[in-house]
Amino acid sequence: MSNQEMLLGGGFSEVPPFSATGGTITTDGADTIHKFTGTGSFVVNNAPIGFKITYLVVAGGGGSTGNQDNEGAGGGGAGGLLYVTNAAVSSGTYVVTVGGAGTANSTTANNGSNSVITGISSTAIGGGAGFLQAAGNSGGSGGGGGGFNQTRGGGAGTSGQGNSGGTGLTLAAEVAAAVQMGLAVTAQTQLVAQQVAAKFLT
Numbered sequence: 001m002s003n004q005e006m007l008l009g010g011g012f013s014e015v016p017p018f019s020a021t022g023g024t025i026t027t028d029g030a031d032t033i034h035k036f037t038g039t040g041s042f043v044v045n046n047a048p049i050g051f052k053i054t055y056l057v058v059a060g061g062g063g064s065t066g067n068q069d070n071e072g073a074g075g076g077g078a079g080g081l082l083y084v085t086n087a088a089v090s091s092g093t094y095v096v097t098v099g100g101a102g103t104a105n106s107t108t109a110n111n112g113s114n115s116v117i118t119g120i121s122s123t124a125i126g127g128g129a130g131f132l133q134a135a136g137n138s139g140g141s142g143g144g145g146g147g148f149n150q151t152r153g154g155g156a157g158t159s160g161q162g163n164s165g166g167t168g169l170t171l172a173a174e175v176a177a178a179v180q181m182g183l184a185v186t187a188q189t190q191l192v193a194q195q196v197a198a199k200f201l202t
Contacts, residue, residue, distance in 0.1 A: 016046040022096070042094040042117070053089050055122065057082040059161075060112030062127035062136075062143045063104030072148025074130030074168050076102060079112045080140020080161030082124045094119045099126050107132075111139050128155035128165060136165040144168060 022042040023034035034042055044051075059079030066073025079099060099113030112126030128139030135152045136143030140162040142155030147168030154165020 018048055018051075019045045021045075036096045036098055039095070039097050042096055044089055044091050044094070047089060047091045051089055052086045054085045055082075055087060055117065055120070057115050057117060057122055057124040059115040059124035059126045059140050060099035060101045062112045062129040062139055062141075063102030063109035064130040064143070065104050065107060065109040066132040066146075072146045072168060073132045074134075074136045074144030074146045074152070074154065074165065076104070076109065076112070076130045077127035077136065077139045077141035077143045077155060077157070077165050078162055079115070079127045080125040080158050082122055082161060084122065087120060089120070092119060099124070102126065102129050104129070109143075111137055111143075125158045125161055127162070128157075130165065133168075141165065 020032070020034065020043065022040055023036040026033045026035070036042075058081050061079045062076030064073055064076040079101075095116075095118045097114070097116045097118075099115040102110040102112040104110065109129035109131060111129050114126050115124040116122065125140040127141050128137035128143035130136050130143035131146050133146040133148050133150075133152070136145050136155035138155040139158065141157045142163070142165035144165040145152035145154045145168035152168045154167055157163045157165070
């Protein structure tokens with residue numbers, strides 16, 4: 001008896017073969033990978049009892065306003081990330097929506113778009129936008145806070161998907177940090193020079 005036959009009512013009946021389609025399909029050892037870089041459908045046919053999958057979903061990153069002439073713009077937050085193992089899946093069509101990055105220009109910015117797998121209740125939240133001299137938006141990971149003339153907070157991240165955005169520094173704090181870094185580099189350079197000199201003088 002073949003693997004695709006089963007006993008039904010005293011006779012043998014052909015079992016419909018399992019298949020899964022959608023996305024760019026590759027293999028890694030015994031695993032089959034379906035990669036979606038745009039909206040599409042993951043179609044499962046004749047799923048065996050107890051069929052489970054592992055999936056990774058990443059949303060679009062947030063945009064960031066400002067340009068080379070402006071100080072204090074916060075960076076856009078990363079798109080939320082979901083990694084789930086042993087997710088039960090039955091036969092059917094699962095629509096996959098891949099979220100794009102948030103748009104931005106010199107005056108405004110938008111959050112990234114969500115990435116979603118319908119039918120599995122899986123939604124990765126788009127990254128929060130970062131703004132010029134303003135607090136960052138919340139998102140998968142929050143947008144960074146804008147600084148320059150005052151300290152501003154980053155946006156909140158989504159639990160289990162990302163982190164909160166960083167706090168924007170004032171210009172004075174940025175200068176102090178740069179000076180401190182310069183002093184640290186100078187001290188390290190002097191130490192190396194002393195070590196080199198000691199080696200050649202001994």
